[in-house]
Amino acid sequence: MTQAPVLSTEKITKRFGNVAALNQVSFDVRPGEVHALCGENGAGKSTLMKVLSGQHPYGSYDGVVHVGGKVARFRDVRDSESKGIAIVHQELSLIDSLTVAENIALGKFPRRGWRIDWPATNAMAARTLSRSQVKISPETMVSNLGVGQQQLIEFARALAKHPRILILDEPSAALTSEEIHTLLEEVRNLRTQNVACIYISHKLDEVKKVADRITVLRDGSSVTTRAANSFPIAEIIKHMVGREIKDVYPAREESKQGTRLLEVRDLHAESSLDHHVALKGISLSVQAGEVLGIGGLMGAGRSELLMHLYGIWGCTTQGQVIVDGAPYSERTPSESIRRGMMLVTENRKRFGLVPRESVHRNLSLSSLPAVAPRGKIDAVAERTRNGAMLKKLHFRALSSESEARQLSGGNQQKLVLGRGLLADPRIVLLDEPTRGVDVGARREIYEEIKRLAKEGRAVVVVSSELPELIGVSDRIVMMNEGRTTGSFTAGEFHQDQLMAAALGK
Amino acid sequence: MNIPIDADYENRRVSLQSLAMPLILAGVWTFFAFANPQFLSPRNLSMLMIELSVTATLAIGMLLIIVCGHIDLSAGSGVGLLGGIAAVLVFHTHLPSPAALGLALLVGIALWGLMGLAIVRLKIQAFIITLGGLLIFKGLFWLVIRSSTVPVMGGEQANLYSLLTTWYVPERASFSGLAVVAAVITWVTLKDRGIRKASGLPVDSTELVVLKTLVTIQTLLLAILICNLYRGLPLSFLILCAVGLTVDFVVRHTPFGRYLYAIGGNEEAALACGVPVSRTVITAFSIMGAVVALTGFMQTAYAGASTTTVGDLMELDAIAACVIGGASLKGGRGTVLGALMGGLIMASLLNGMTLLAVAPEIKLIIRGTVLVVAVLLDVRFRQGS
Numbered sequence: 001m002t003q004a005p006v007l008s009t010e011k012i013t014k015r016f017g018n019v020a021a022l023n024q025v026s027f028d029v030r031p032g033e034v035h036a037l038c039g040e041n042g043a044g045k046s047t048l049m050k051v052l053s054g055q056h057p058y059g060s061y062d063g064v065v066h067v068g069g070k071v072a073r074f075r076d077v078r079d080s081e082s083k084g085i086a087i088v089h090q091e092l093s094l095i096d097s098l099t100v101a102e103n104i105a106l107g108k109f110p111r112r113g114w115r116i117d118w119p120a121t122n123a124m125a126a127r128t129l130s131r132s133q134v135k136i137s138p139e140t141m142v143s144n145l146g147v148g149q150q151q152l153i154e155f156a157r158a159l160a161k162h163p164r165i166l167i168l169d170e171p172s173a174a175l176t177s178e179e180i181h182t183l184l185e186e187v188r189n190l191r192t193q194n195v196a197c198i199y200i201s202h203k204l205d206e207v208k209k210v211a212d213r214i215t216v217l218r219d220g221s222s223v224t225t226r227a228a229n230s231f232p233i234a235e236i237i238k239h240m241v242g243r244e245i246k247d248v249y250p251a252r253e254e255s256k257q258g259t260r261l262l263e264v265r266d267l268h269a270e271s272s273l274d275h276h277v278a279l280k281g282i283s284l285s286v287q288a289g290e291v292l293g294i295g296g297l298m299g300a301g302r303s304e305l306l307m308h309l310y311g312i313w314g315c316t317t318q319g320q321v322i323v324d325g326a327p328y329s330e331r332t333p334s335e336s337i338r339r340g341m342m343l344v345t346e347n348r349k350r351f352g353l354v355p356r357e358s359v360h361r362n363l364s365l366s367s368l369p370a371v372a373p374r375g376k377i378d379a380v381a382e383r384t385r386n387g388a389m390l391k392k393l394h395f396r397a398l399s400s401e402s403e404a405r406q407l408s409g410g411n412q413q414k415l416v417l418g419r420g421l422l423a424d425p426r427i428v429l430l431d432e433p434t435r436g437v438d439v440g441a442r443r444e445i446y447e448e449i450k451r452l453a454k455e456g457r458a459v460v461v462v463s464s465e466l467p468e469l470i471g472v473s474d475r476i477v478m479m480n481e482g483r484t485t486g487s488f489t490a491g492e493f494h495q496d497q498l499m500a501a502a503l504g505k
Numbered sequence: 506m507n508i509p510i511d512a513d514y515e516n517r518r519v520s521l522q523s524l525a526m527p528l529i530l531a532g533v534w535t536f537f538a539f540a541n542p543q544f545l546s547p548r549n550l551s552m553l554m555i556e557l558s559v560t561a562t563l564a565i566g567m568l569l570i571i572v573c574g575h576i577d578l579s580a581g582s583g584v585g586l587l588g589g590i591a592a593v594l595v596f597h598t599h600l601p602s603p604a605a606l607g608l609a610l611l612v613g614i615a616l617w618g619l620m621g622l623a624i625v626r627l628k629i630q631a632f633i634i635t636l637g638g639l640l641i642f643k644g645l646f647w648l649v650i651r652s653s654t655v656p657v658m659g660g661e662q663a664n665l666y667s668l669l670t671t672w673y674v675p676e677r678a679s680f681s682g683l684a685v686v687a688a689v690i691t692w693v694t695l696k697d698r699g700i701r702k703a704s705g706l707p708v709d710s711t712e713l714v715v716l717k718t719l720v721t722i723q724t725l726l727l728a729i730l731i732c733n734l735y736r737g738l739p740l741s742f743l744i745l746c747a748v749g750l751t752v753d754f755v756v757r758h759t760p761f762g763r764y765l766y767a768i769g770g771n772e773e774a775a776l777a778c779g780v781p782v783s784r785t786v787i788t789a790f791s792i793m794g795a796v797v798a799l800t801g802f803m804q805t806a807y808a809g810a811s812t813t814t815v816g817d818l819m820e821l822d823a824i825a826a827c828v829i830g831g832a833s834l835k836g837g838r839g840t841v842l843g844a845l846m847g848g849l850i851m852a853s854l855l856n857g858m859t860l861l862a863v864a865p866e867i868k869l870i871i872r873g874t875v876l877v878v879a880v881l882l883d884v885r886f887r888q889g890s
Contacts, residue, residue, distance in 0.1 A: 312777050337779040351777040354770035356837055365767055365778040368760035376758050380704045419778065 258288030561848030566796025574836025617794025769836025
């Protein structure tokens with residue numbers, strides 16, 4: 001481990017207006033090393049990666065980037081790629097309407113004369129995929145793949161460029177534990193190929209498993225760099241937030257059982273597009289003042305269940321949904337909201353945000369009639385109410401006039417949550433409420449979940465992270481391939497039993 | 506906690522775009538003024554005002570459709586058809602003109618409501634539905650007027666229909682009207698500011714408020730003074746003001762307006778947020794139907810009679826006006842003030858070229874070129890700021 005770094009940065013400072021997103025950051029990574037980068041949302045990780053990948057071109061920042069011992073002056077992404085830097089973004093960049101092979105070959109299709117050589121294209125894609133042990137046919141349409149599979153394809157595509165430095169930005173955010181296992185194995189393999197890897201993740205146990213060194217960023221500065229094996233998770237968190245978080249999960253309180261607000265009886269449903277049957281017998285119920293966790297592997301149908309209950313996915317083929325004692329069959333979002341049921345979506349980009357509208361206008365969208373008693377929006381009442389909600393959720397954007405697309409993941413999540421809460425729902429459906437959210441903001445979201453239950457609402461939380469489910473739920477239901485396979489109450493949560501239920505055993 | 510530092514979101518959007526437009530407008534006006542001094546004569550400006558009323562009213566209706574991410578290609582045919590129906594009812598059926606106009610207005614609302622319904626229920630793109638509308642309405646139009654010329658008056662006697670573009674507000678009335686409007690503007694501004702301040706919300710600086718109010722009132726005064734040099738303020742201009750103020754209020758201060766922008770910005774998210782997407786789109790189209798009818802009445806009255814070419818290509822002028830005014834054809838962006846400015850640019854161009862007796866072929870080419878250049882400039886300006 002005494003090799004010269006293949007990439008290093010020297011006192012990088014990047015400003016947006018008066019705000020320094022990066023402040024004199026120095027950082028390096030050696031060949032065959034996995035260097036993890038940790039920090040809260042907004043700590044500057046993404047900005048640093050944009051400097052390294054050429055998205056912020058040379059000249060737009062101060063400081064120096066060295067690649068292979070030479071000063072690098074990237075003009076754009078293509079330029080940094082030609083110097084051997086490949087990046088896999090957190091946001092998926094595959095094109096839905098093309099096949100896997102077309103996505104992989106895009107921009108460099110093998111040709112026969114002026115035509116695309118399709119057999120060669122597919123063969124090339126198959127080689128790329130098999131090298132990364134991804135078992136997906138190159139001719140599959142990307143739209144038919146889950147988020148996890150798409151992520152693995154992105155990884156394979158980046159590796160196919162034979163990079164010297166591979167940047168992975170939150171690669172595991174959408175993966176199941178099995179897929180994460182495969183991914184970490186892949187990352188470890190990079191060592192033998194002498195590829196340097198910069199690994200960004202909020203999942204610290206994962207970081208500990210895979211990284212050689214860990215650098216913590218906070219408020220745009222690099223706080224510390226240490227060897228991973230001598231850097232306990234508690235210490236990492238302390239450095240990330242600048243304060244000690246003893247326990248990420250709020251203390252459990254005895255929940256008092258109220259009336260049954262939501263009941264699902266033997267629900268079957270299929271996609272209205274391709275008739276894929278995602279729900280094959282779901283039974284569960286939630287009471288006022290209770291947090292029900294729903295766990296399971298990717299593809300178990302958890303998101304589909306919540307979206308189906310709310311009315312934005314699929315059609316019911318069998319079974320019944322009962323809200324507040326009354327059967328509820330013709331489900332639409334506006335009717336769900338009227339009956340007091342709200343979904344806080346996992347897919348913020350698609351269902352959650354109007355990207356070019358302000359925070360303020362996004363926040364109001366589900367609850368405008370409440371501030372427009374006689375048809376005219378009362379601007380003062382609206383601002384006051386929204387301001388109070390943002391404050392309650394510890395929203396940290398520069399201005400509520402920022403456009404939603406400019407926000408960090410954590411703030412976007414709070415925005416979607418805040419909008420749901422402004423509609424004052426009695427039943428709150430939360431789909432992966434902490435996806436892409438940093439440690440500090442996580443704690444705030446968990447506390448909000450507790451508070452919602454305490455106020456007598458019924459809360460349903462879907463999560464891929466077992467510790468999170470165990471930490472926030474009063475009861476947990478596990479799902480496997482569209483069926484509920486087990487129900488556990490607080491006190492009998494054991495990771496191995498829950499996992500067995502998730503695997504359908 | 507950093508809640509809003511500066512003025513209204515909407516205001517900011519306008520100030521960003523309105524940099525380019527007045528410059529373009531000034532350029533167009535200067536050119537025509539030099540090319541033919543008659544351009545700035547009270548008579549011509551008065552006529553320009555009527556032409557502006559027609560173009561901008563339709564553009565403001567079109568704005569509602571464009572903001573929610575749709576488009577209306579049938580507006581021009583509709584202008585001909587609805588104006589034609591009213592003319593036939595007056596000239597052939599001898600209906601009193603208010604009843605004829607009212608009936609044609611209802612037909613407009615119904616037809617556009619149906620198109621809206623088709624778009625949301627059958628899930629067919631507005632482009633296709635309204636392209637069908639363009640052809641069907643044109644055919645209906647020619648059937649209704651039997652491809653002939655139908656005057657807007659039954660006899661020699663002027664009626665409400667013909668007066669739309671031939672009646673002018675008397676000088677005295679226009680000044681007292683302005684006084685009332687100025688008082689209302691000042692009162693509303695002060696009241697709104699007072700409430701915002703009392704609630705600790707951001708307000709514009711005193712200078713800016715005074716400046717804005719003064720400029721608004723002065724512009725109106727100037728317009729009235731010029732009009733009074735000819736025959737006075739045209740009735741059609743009052744119709745434009747009424748439509749403009751109503752739509753501006755609706756898009757900025759009602760849930761319906763917010764829903765339009767949300768649907769245009771991300772329809773799936775709007776639906777998931779509980780926005781009544783179908784109802785909003787159908788309502789927007791129904792309002793458009795009423796606006797098309799009003800435009801049809803004014804345009805037909807201005808021509809004096811309904812003929813087969815009334816309304817030709819007007820949908821494209823309306824779309825161009827919206828886009829020049831900063832609206833995005835992808836939806837989610839656009840303001841009434843922008844559409845009004847865009848309409849003024851398009852109307853000035855047409856008026857000036859007619860005055861210079863430019864050949865129709867060249868007129869079309871110039872209108873197209875100006876549209877592309879104006880949008881290009883606007884994009885550049887916005888990147889710069």
